[in-house]
Amino acid sequence: MNRIQIALVVIMSLVVSSCEKPTLKTELLVIGGSTSGVAAALSSSRQGVKTILLEEGPWLGGMLTAAGVSAVDGNTKLPSGIWGEFRDSLIQHYGNKKALQTGWVSNHLFEPSVGNRIFQNMIKNEALIAPFFGTKVIAVEKNNNGWKLEVNANDKFFKIQTKIIIDATELGDIAAKVGVAYNIGMDSQNAYGEDIAPEVENDVIQDLTYVMILEDFGLDKTIEKPEGYDPSLFYCASQSVNCKKDSMIRTLWPKDSLLSYGRLPNGKVMINWPINGNDYYVNAIEQTPEERKESFEKAKLKSLHFLYYLQTELGFNTYGLKQGEFPTEDNLPLIPYHRESRRIKGLTTLTVNHLAQPYDQEYPLYRTGIAVGDYPVDHHHASHPNAEDLPELHFYPVPSYSVPMGCLIPQNIDNLIVAEKSISVTNIVNGTTRLQPVVLQIGQAAGLIATLSIKENVTPAAVQVRALQSLLLEEGAYLLPYLDVPKDHPRFKVYQRIGSTGIMKGIGMNVGWENQTWFFDKKEMTQSDMDHALYELRKHKDIQSPLSLNNHDMRIWFVELYQTFSPNKPLPLWIKDLKTLEGYLEKEMPLQRNINRGDFAVILDALIDPFHSQPIDFLGRFFSADH
16 A cells, blocks of 8 residues: 555656646545644545645644644543544553653643654555645635645645545635635624623634743753743743732642643653743734734744743743754744634534533534534633633533534535534634544544545535444444443444434533533433433334333333334344344343333334434434435
8 A cells, every 4th residue: 555655646746746737636635734634634545535635834733743732632531533543543652541641731642743753654554645745725716526726835836626625724724715604703692692602792712822842951941031021921820929910710830830731751841831821812814824924923932931931930941942843943833723713604503502401402413423522611812912801711611512514514615624623613612622632533524524425426515414423433433422431332333323313312411620421321211211212203203102111011112113113024033032132232131120221222223223214414303314
């Protein structure tokens, strides 16, 4: 496979060197070697789709690597899909899970350069991916065959013809370029009915950060005093007699926590300190490339101010920027950490109400889940000039949640899929869907939407939800964030399928800092569980209630259920006995005990297969299979 890939790249290099702006043809074009871009290219190529991946810089991985945010937030116990694959690669590199637990902010800390190498190797191992680095999109236009783009790859110009584009850029630049409708900034309370939103919309986005990777040199590494340095900006970064703010609502940690927070393997330290640290406010989304460059230089200067403060005020003068961690002259990351970008207007929009109460919304978007997250809603606004007037959205608690498929597909443009942080969510929800494990999953789903679109010769908007979800399950991805049913559980796919029909509900809760959802497969069915299941089943057929929930009466009911849904089909042999349910149950069902939630789900999945037999649209509504 590597020989095939090398040959492909060589051929493309020869074509690119032509003086007539030749056209490369591919099935899928992923623009942006970001966190989601890498995952999108991997998932599509593994399904047999020829994929070109364009990246402006020399690295892959976006915020996880090129931006230096190498402390993964959330999904510690939900290793879904390519996020789980990346985590396993980190464990293999460093030797064990414990080796990743070097700082207290995360259970998964690593060196950015190591993350880049892992992603580079993952891409190299896929023969159908052709990566191009140092590449910028100059122009893009729609045509009868999909899209045609003009590209500059290290001052070599060529064109690309592709069926589908995935916008995996940091700020949603491609979506904007082709005319996708989008929002920027905070939504009003009235826009989506979110009570914790501001009364009036604004254009405020989250702070960005130029992360620093430091090391202890064992000798004085104090930098030259940066221009415009003001130590008072950082007095309340940690516990200090100089901190005089009576309005502080954030916990102030001892000064040593600023280094132990993001301590990485091999003695390195990540500085991405949110409390009066190196966050910087600028809304650069609609700026020109030149304006962005100027803004980012100011953000770098803010980080250097903070470094000088650490060295001179807090006594960490032996710590300096790690040399060679990034291929940059200033030893700072290749890109800033963007927490927020454009948010497209998609086929569905995920609101905080869907996160908090997924079963009580007009549209059951949880049925269309393609990625899961468990981090709180976390917004960074402390560096904004009017921060005190903005809503407090630091660690607003919600249960763990699912991201709907329709969030990735724009309303008004065909054959374009949007990933990274530009999906269709509200400003509030972006505070959790922006995190790295979720974005990796979003990229994976984007690649599979493109795959189905290409193979079935339909637009992404015509891809069936259940077809995508089935592919994700085959790739070890979660549709629903059941904490107690890991993906190596023998019934993982069954519970994911039944939960996605809505016939059985998960139980969401907050436990300390953790946001959780449990399936509780060992618990006996309650009458409330049964009433809900009957309510959902009766949307399709007239179903009688069982006499009781004990296994004897439930066996009889299951036979009746099968005959109702499949009136012209004979009972399979294993159903006639309904004692052990060969191939589905791990043990016999004691006659006098009430059926448990797990056994109910397994039998339901085997008898009537509601996941596949009852298709849904992007809003989670059922429709006829021959619709």
